[in-house]
Amino acid sequence: MPYNKNNPQATDSWIESQRSLQNNFQAIFDSFTFDHEPFGDNNEGMHKKVVFPGLSGAPTESLTDSLVLFNMVSALTGINELNMLRPDTAAVQPLTEIDQNNPKGWMKLPSEIIIKWGVGLNKTASSTITFPVGAGIPVFGVIYAVYVAPKGVGYLNKAIKVISYSTTTIDIYVSRMFQQTDATADAYYLAIGK
Amino acid sequence: MAIFTPDIPQAKNQRNADRVLMIQNFNAVSDFMQKNHGNFNTGSQGFHKWVTLLNHDNSIGTMPNVSTGITNALISGIQHLAIWNKDSLGVAFNYSLTRAFPGSTGSTQLTNSFKLKWGTVTLSASEVNVRVTFPTTNQLEFLTECLIVLPIVLNSTNSDTNTWVTLISVDRLGFDIWQSERTTLSVSSGITIIYIALGF
Numbered sequence: 001m002p003y004n005k006n007n008p009q010a011t012d013s014w015i016e017s018q019r020s021l022q023n024n025f026q027a028i029f030d031s032f033t034f035d036h037e038p039f040g041d042n043n044e045g046m047h048k049k050v051v052f053p054g055l056s057g058a059p060t061e062s063l064t065d066s067l068v069l070f071n072m073v074s075a076l077t078g079i080n081e082l083n084m085l086r087p088d089t090a091a092v093q094p095l096t097e098i099d100q101n102n103p104k105g106w107m108k109l110p111s112e113i114i115i116k117w118g119v120g121l122n123k124t125a126s127s128t129i130t131f132p133v134g135a136g137i138p139v140f141g142v143i144y145a146v147y148v149a150p151k152g153v154g155y156l157n158k159a160i161k162v163i164s165y166s167t168t169t170i171d172i173y174v175s176r177m178f179q180q181t182d183a184t185a186d187a188y189y190l191a192i193g194k
Numbered sequence: 195m196a197i198f199t200p201d202i203p204q205a206k207n208q209r210n211a212d213r214v215l216m217i218q219n220f221n222a223v224s225d226f227m228q229k230n231h232g233n234f235n236t237g238s239q240g241f242h243k244w245v246t247l248l249n250h251d252n253s254i255g256t257m258p259n260v261s262t263g264i265t266n267a268l269i270s271g272i273q274h275l276a277i278w279n280k281d282s283l284g285v286a287f288n289y290s291l292t293r294a295f296p297g298s299t300g301s302t303q304l305t306n307s308f309k310l311k312w313g314t315v316t317l318s319a320s321e322v323n324v325r326v327t328f329p330t331t332n333q334l335e336f337l338t339e340c341l342i343v344l345p346i347v348l349n350s351t352n353s354d355t356n357t358w359v360t361l362i363s364v365d366r367l368g369f370d371i372w373q374s375e376r377t378t379l380s381v382s383s384g385i386t387i388i389y390i391a392l393g394f
Binding site: 031 | 210213216217220221223224227231234237238239240241242243244245246247248249258261264266272273274275291292293294296297299300302303304305310312313314344346347348349357358388389390
């Protein structure tokens with residue numbers, strides 16, 4: 001029998017009252033012990049795990065400074081991700097978004113920092129690495145730091161320095177360190193922004 | 195919102211009085227359980243719909259050993275999603291998942307307690323072996339160790355291919371770097387580098 005919050009009734013017999021009370025206590029027991037340490041345990045009431053069902057939209061929470069964790073499909077990755085409503089702005093902040101494509105990919109940290117990585121092929125002397133764009137790829141609103149390194153075998157004595165960088169590109173210079181001449185190399189890059 | 199009365203039934207109570215209080219309690223339990231959860235008598239009974247973490251003071255409270263907790267913690271005046279861990283010896287530590295100091299010199303927390311720091315600094319031209327100290331004001335700090343630093347020369351002059359840097363050593367407070375030119379162990383002008391550092 002289901003949980004009935006309006007039991008017992010005045011017209012119930014003692015047996016009926018016992019039955020309805022037992023039903024409710026059983027339902028309470030089942031719900032309170034679901035994913036929780038059970039009654040009577042030293043840690044009773046604590047979660048064993050928290051399961052988030054997929055929501056079609058972000059929940060609303062009007063309590064000041066509250067932080068809401070929920071599961072919703074990401075517009076970037078197209079899969080269900082753990083999200084939070086920020087306590088300061090109530091904006092949706094994804095926590096687990098990542099594109100692990102090799103060799104190019106990106107991840108968004110819970111702090112809203114975005115890290116991108118990849119490789120620019122056959123860069124000679126003064127060259128430009130352009131960050132991939134398109135659906136499912138976040139765009140830097142601001143970029144803070146980059147690192148670039150030559151890739152592959154046969155590039156002994158080759159070095160890359162950064163000329164400049166923007167939210168969409170890294171301008172680099174590929175050279176031989178000692179001969180002081182131009183060179184060609186594939187370029188691994190790491191970029192940090194937001 | 196129904197009031198929950200834990201101390202019923204009582205021997206002195208009339209049966210009907212207890213019955214009314216029992217209904218009140220079952221209504222309170224129903225309201226309580228359904229907050230952020232699936233309703234009673236549904237397939238999602240007991241499941242969370244979402245989890246609301248209220249403003250918390252970042253104290254650990256009661257927590258068994260070898261457990262992990264999450265809170266909405268007040269850290270430096272801002273609410274953050276924070277992790278609490280307690281090891282087998284009962285030693286607790288915490289860190290925020292969402293804390294960062296973005297900027298040209300910046301730092302961010304990673305979800306596994308590691309931190310990422312970055313910056314741009316112009317080295318002194320007077321020496322080839324230069325110490326770079328991580329900024330600490332309004333920045334996350336490496337409390338135990340810096341594992342790696344990636345430095346690269348930032349030079350807006352395309353034709354100047356003659357300077358580079360080499361990492362000598364790293365520690366949690368900064369790193370030592372070697373700056374040099376092709377023909378000499380000194381540098382004619384200070385090199386500007388970008389660095390990215392990983393530690394905890």
